Amino acid sequence: MNKSKRFLAEAACFLLAAVSLAAAISGEQGASLRANPPQERRDAREASVYFLPTLILEHANVVNPLSEQPMLDRTIVLSDGKIQSISSGLASVPGERIDLKGAWVLPGLIDAHIHPLGIAGARSMLSYGVTTGRSMFALNYADAGLRALHNRGDADIPTILASGYAVLAYPVRFKPDITALFLDHPALADLRNDDRIGPEGARRIVRANAGRQVDWIKVFANERAGVLETDPSTRNLNDEELAAAVEEATRLGLPAAAHAYSDEGVSAAVKAGVRSIEHGSLITEPTLKLMRDRGVYFVPTLSSFSLELAPNAPPEVQPLRPRIEKMLAAGIAATAMARRLGIRIVAGADTSYVEGESTAIEEVIQLASAGLSNLEALCSATTVAAECLKLSAAKGAVKPGLDADLVAYADNPVKNLAALRTPILIINGGKIFLNKLPEKDTEKKQ
Numbered sequence: 398m399n400k401s402k403r404f405l406a407e408a409a410c411f412l413l414a415a416v417s418l419a420a421a422i423s424g425e426q427g428a429s430l431r432a433n434p435p436q437e438r439r440d441a442r443e444a445s446v447y448f449l450p451t452l453i454l455e456h457a458n459v460v461n462p463l464s465e466q467p468m469l470d471r472t473i474v475l476s477d478g479k480i481q482s483i484s485s486g487l488a489s490v491p492g493e494r495i496d497l498k499g500a501w502v503l504p505g506l507i508d509a510h511i512h513p514l515g516i517a518g519a520r521s522m523l524s525y526g527v528t529t530g531r532s533m534f535a536l537n538y539a540d541a542g543l544r545a546l547h548n549r550g551d552a553d554i555p556t557i558l559a560s561g562y563a564v565l566a567y568p569v570r571f572k573p574d575i576t577a578l579f580l581d582h583p584a585l586a587d588l589r590n591d592d593r594i595g596p597e598g599a600r601r602i603v604r605a606n607a608g609r610q611v612d613w614i615k616v617f618a619n620e621r622a623g624v625l626e627t628d629p630s631t632r633n634l635n636d637e638e639l640a641a642a643v644e645e646a647t648r649l650g651l652p653a654a655a656h657a658y659s660d661e662g663v664s665a666a667v668k669a670g671v672r673s674i675e676h677g678s679l680i681t682e683p684t685l686k687l688m689r690d691r692g693v694y695f696v697p698t699l700s701s702f703s704l705e706l707a708p709n710a711p712p713e714v715q716p717l718r719p720r721i722e723k724m725l726a727a728g729i730a731a732t733a734m735a736r737r738l739g740i741r742i743v744a745g746a747d748t749s750y751v752e753g754e755s756t757a758i759e760e761v762i763q764l765a766s767a768g769l770s771n772l773e774a775l776c777s778a779t780t781v782a783a784e785c786l787k788l789s790a791a792k793g794a795v796k797p798g799l800d801a802d803l804v805a806y807a808d809n810p811v812k813n814l815a816a817l818r819t820p821i822l823i824i825n826g827g828k829i830f831l832n833k834l835p836e837k838d839t840e841k842k843q
């Protein structure tokens with residue numbers, strides 16, 4: 398470089414620095430001087446992925462619930478929100494190193510039956526190490542809203558699959574009040590009466606949900622168990638409405654899940670073509686065999702019942718105790734029978750993750766007490782749940798290429814499921830949500 402060119406280059410550098418400094422002082426973006434144009438920098442999704450630091454988890458014991466043997470003392474490299482590699486020995490890539498000192502790493506837990514209410518509940522869910530949830534009904538598309546926050550890169554919001562409004566025979570009679578359906582969809586207001594929605598009404602509600610880009614359709618084959626006014630053995634949607642709803646969902650490429658208790662309700666939902674049965678407490682062996690033959694998943698939601706029987710349950714559920722006791726005992730028997738028949742069982746806590754409610758952790762523990770092995774119970778909230786939710790390519794295991802959703806525990810949850818109650822590290826899409834490792838174990842090295 399000759400003298401005059403060097404001078405020009407230095408002058409340009411000085412000029413750039415001066416303008417940058419002026420911009421910094423005035424609080425402006427210095428847009429023309431940045432590598433990225435301001436509109437891109439303002440795009441949160443791009444920013445969060447682009448600037449995500451590489452995380453290197455050292456001395457991790459990796460548990461993939463599908464395999465009996467854990468992988469001991471591994472190094473896991475996470476970048477761009479994905480698991481890049483798992484290896485023995487140390488990785489030489491630059492990034493933030495976290496020494497796990499032999500903590501046990503599981504894939505982030507999946508709860509296949511949640512009722513999202515808002516941001517506080519979503520954060521609470523993540524604080525239990527539950528990094529993915531399938532909404533099985535949410536008012537005002539709170540589930541789709543949370544999904545949007547996660548997708549833009551918000552580290553405190555787990556992955557959410559939305560289902561919006563459930564398809565019900567009588568929307569105006571349902572408890573709790575779900576008439577927000579007619580505020581979100583005034584075009585459906587002619588269904589705001591005392592008549593059944595009928596097959597065409599069922600199709601219209603499915604299409605309204607699909608218009609809001611839901612991931613699943615929830616249908617009610619039976620009435621609710623959790624309120625005194627309704628009998629869970631009574632049908633909600635009839636055969637024609639169920640068939641119409643599931644057919645419309647299938648036509649739109651959406652899987653359906655059925656809330657069902659009675660054997661008749663489960664059987665009708667399975668014949669209509671649903672992918673999963675929620676609750677299913679009163680199911681009999683022939684219907685379970687039908688489920689097995691059609692590859693339908695079973696989400697028994699046991700922990701939501703046992704929680705309602707807890708001594709500190711709210712007083713309004715006391716009159717429901719005899720019913721809940723019956724449902725829980727039947728649900729445990731149904732779960733044991735389903736396991737024996739080889740039906741895939743999925744953890745769903747039927748919860749909003751507000752204080753005092755059940756969690757996927759309690760569901761896993763309850764499934765184990767219903768007869769699943771610890772590994773099988775862990776699969777129900779990881780591998781098998783991911784399969785049910787059609788997310789196996791991204792979730793449910795610790796392997797390269799999958800999403801960097803990880804939870805670490807001081808003790809091995811395979812030996813003791815209660816270890817799930819105290820996560821010490823939670824990583825959501827490659828971002829640290831919780832780190833309770835001692836401070837000195839986390840150091841930044843470049």
Ligand SMILES: [Zn+2]
Nearest residue numbers: 510512533747
């Ligand atoms: Zn539910």
